[in-house]
Amino acid sequence: MAAKLHFSLVSPERELFSGEVDQVDAPGSEGDFGVLAGHAPFMTALKEGRVTVYNESQKKVYEVRGGFADVTPEGFTILAEQAAEVV
Structure with a gap:
């Protein structure tokens, strides 16, 4: 079983x-960019676009407008200026 990544979208x-x-x-x-468990730490600004979350055979998509992404050894956090789930 592959390692999991803790992800938060706020x-x-x-x-x-x-x-x-x-x-x-x-x-x-x-x-x-894509992030998997064990990714090297980094921080970057986000542009407008889609965040796609993959978990086993499921996929969730969110539209974001600006913000920051932070990858640490503990996980991946996105602090978005605006975000909404695409349904």
């Missing part, structure tokens, strides 16, 4: 997602 209004996932793809200001 907007000014509320926390939209928090949990253990397989992978997260996000729109970095210098290009889109």
Whole structure:
């Protein structure tokens, strides 16, 4: 079984997602990127785009507008200026 990544997506209004996932793809200001468990730590600004959360055979998609992404040994956190789930 592959290691899981702890991921949190937070907007000014509320926390939209928090949990253990397989992978997260996000729109970095210098290009889109993906994060898996064990990723090297980094921080980057986000541009407008979609954050895709993969967990086993499920996928959730969120639209974000700006903010920051922070990858640490403990997990991956996105602090978005605006965010909403795409349904």
